[in-house]
Every structure is written in C-alpha cells, then in structure tokens.
Amino acid sequence: MSKTVEFYFDLGSPATYLAYTQLPKICEQTDSQLVYVPILLGGVFKATGNASPATVPAKGRYMFIDLDRYAKRYGVPLKINPHFPINTLVLMRAVTGMQMRHPERFAAFVDCLFKALWIEGRNLNDPATVGAVLSENGFDPEEILALSAEEDVKSALKDTTEKAVQRGVFGAPSMFVGEQLFFGQDRLDFVIEALS
Template sequence: MKRITFYFDVVSPYCWLAFERLPVALQGISHEVEYQPVLFGAMLKHHGQLGPAEIAPKRAWTYRHVLWLARRHGLTLRLPAAHPFNPLPLLRLALACGEPGTLPNRHVCETLFRHVWTTGDNADDPQRLEALAQALAPRRAPQGEDVKTELRAATEDAVRRGVFGVPTFAVDDRLFWGFDALDMLRACLQGDPWFDSEDWHAAARWPRGASRREG
C-alpha cells in the first residue's frame, strides 16, 4: 500500500478540483491518503513569488481555467463572492477537528472545500465560519496556539521537502504538483519504470542558463 500526502490550501480552486478527482485517479490502486493543510501564502513568500490571483491577467485566466476544468470533469465549482480570501481560519479549523498530531479526514476536508467552492458566498464570512465550526464540532480551539503551531510547522516542513505550491502530492521522495499531475501520479503508483529513469533524476541537475536577477 502506498501512502500519499496531499498538501492543500482551501484558497486554491485547483486543490478543490484535485480533491474531487483524486479518488478517480487512484481507482484500483492500494493506497492511503493523508490530507495535510498548509498555508500557500507562506510558500509564496518563502520563494519570493506572487500568487496567481495577485497578477491581473493571470487572475482572470485562473478563474476561466478552473471553471472550464470543472465543467469538463462534471464537477461543481462556484467562485466565492470574493477571492483571494484569508484561509487561515479554515485551515486551522481543519487541524482542530483532530487530536494533536493528527490530520483531518476526508469528510472534514470535503466540508471545508464545499464551504468555499460550491456556494458562491464569502468564504470568510464570520457567520458562515461560525456555522461551519458548529457543524464540524472541532475537538480543539481553532485559534489555540497548539493548532497555529501545527499549521506553521507543517508549512515549513513542506517547504523543506520541496513543496512550492498546491495541490502537491508526495509519494516516497517524489512530488507531483498541480491538478494536471494526477495522471502522472497514477502512472508512478502503477510502477511505470520512467520514474526511475535518468529523465526523472536529471531534471533536478539540469544546468541553469541566463537569470533575470543577474541583470
């Protein structure tokens, strides 16, 4: 049985699409999925990047793209009333639903994703957040220092592991980034020998050419 770590942030529509399609991608494969919340904004800051929604033309393209992908795959996706939003309360709520050191189950993650991506409402509306917390009945206080520390530590650990964006799927020492990597993930889990080939390993050693920072 293969263990897959699914790094996600509910602020990303691609995470919602990947979450929905993951069972299909893994059909027939013996596996276990761990759902790990991380703060995408902290990853962007670490790598000195802007998020897709912070670049005007890319923002419009992102929304068009995810709406088209949802339509193509028969998935429900309604953009929240405002985006991006602060995902911290939702990510902390996810972790607070379990005991210290445990990760949220698929039901908790699905409830959070649906809260954001299926209603068209404000994802961070205080009344909606309160209703969501009541429905999930977390075992710990989402604003507790232990929960905050867990999320921060998980994000830092993901960055150390090489995670730079969401969704990312980790299998052993390999990372697969993005909704469009699901087919690649499945091939790896099915034992495709390409993943032990020189093409896979050489990519990390490829020589760098020009750099924008060199002037």
C-alpha cells in the same frame, strides 16, 4: 497498500479543491493511501517568494477559465468564489486541529468547507458566515474557534508548512509520491503514473 499520495493542501485554492475531488478516486483505483497534509498557502508563498496566479490579471482570468474546463472534464461543480482570495489562517488551523483531535470527523469538516468555498461561493473571510457553515454541517462554531486557537494546533500548522517548503513545495495543491513532487491539479495524470 504500498503506495501513498501525500496531499499538501489549503482550502483557499480552487485548483486544490479540484484535486481534492479526484484524489480519493485515484487512490482507490491504484490501491494507494491518501494522506492529507494541511498547510498555510500564505506561509508557503511568503517563504518561497511565490504568489497566486490571480495576482497577474490576465493570468488570473485565464486560470479561472481553465479551472472551469477541468471541473467540466471531472464532472464536478465549481463556482469561482466572488470573495476570493480568502484568508485561510484560522480555517487551516481548524482543519489541523480537527485532524489532530477528531480524525473521525476530519473528512466531513474539510468537505463542508471546500463545498462552502468552491460550490456555494460563500464568504469565509466573514466569521459569521464561517459560523453559519459550521452550524449547518453539525459542527459547533465556538468549539472549532477554540480548537483553532490552541497553541499546539497553531504550532502543528506552522510546522507542516515549514516542512512542506523544505521539501520543495511552493504552492497548492502539491502531491508527493515517494520523493517525487507533483504540483497542480493538472498533473494528476503523472500522479497516476507514479502510483501505477
């Protein structure tokens, strides 16, 4: 495997969820490696002066219609979360902690959270709901909460977010093939071209 896709992601983005459903298949087809880089989208927005398209009402309405079109094209389920936007600070710290401490369970962890947010439409702003989702998927909520509070985990997420901004990331999903940045799940065709 000579090619790599670095996938900068935050669970709170529906477009990132769609990219997440497609990238493993793309990497398999192009004999490439997928590298997950958790970032805090709120931190990226703050550092770059960007904001979610959902903050512009007409654009937000259009965005959700367009994401639904892509979900149908990809053949994947998507439910726009009625609790959107989700504050993902603790969630992304937990994702970072799982990647650092339990890489063997990282994929299952990320998968259950994306599913809860963008298939089941659950309110992951609510700690009790997060706890229920984790328990249902075989994770100990108290262990995960403790992991997300560890100082080196918090520092690691802050570091990856700052480095993402330094590389030119202004939103999620962002993907790098070498030094080429591709933003948005609607740019996956360019990712495929860069890998081919």
